Amino acid sequence: MMDPTTGEYINENSPYSLHMAEQGTDAMEREKTFLYAQREGKFLGYLDEALKRIDAGTYGLCIECIDEPQNLCDTCPLIPRERLLAVPHSQHCLPVKLKQEKKKKTY
Numbered sequence: 001m002m003d004p005t006t007g008e009y010i011n012e013n014s015p016y017s018l019h020m021a022e023q024g025t026d027a028m029e030r031e032k033t034f035l036y037a038q039r040e041g042k043f044l045g046y047l048d049e050a051l052k053r054i055d056a057g058t059y060g061l062c063i064e065c066i067d068e069p070q071n072l073c074d075t076c077p078l079i080p081r082e083r084l085l086a087v088p089h090s091q092h093c094l095p096v097k098l099k100q101e102k103k104k105k106t107y
């Protein structure tokens, strides 16, 4: 990022504000970092779940479709291989996931 008044580049990784005006941005950055950390924690939880499901032999099965197949995708209740390659910890096939994301607000 370039300082518009001096034309100098500001090190965005610097933990200190160079100007008072940037303190607001810093607070926002900290907030973002906190949210990322939260997400990371969630992600680790998902990975843990995935490992448990490998042990249980249910890995790669959509947890919504396993009990009552909804036939939303060709491979139901199996999560399509491409999706597992992209998101190895996915617990839902894409149609179910999309339905859920419409329902709840996610970051």
Ligand SMILES: [Zn+2]
Binding pocket: 062, 063, 064, 065, 070, 072, 076, 077, 092, 093, 094, 096
């Ligand atoms: Zn499904």
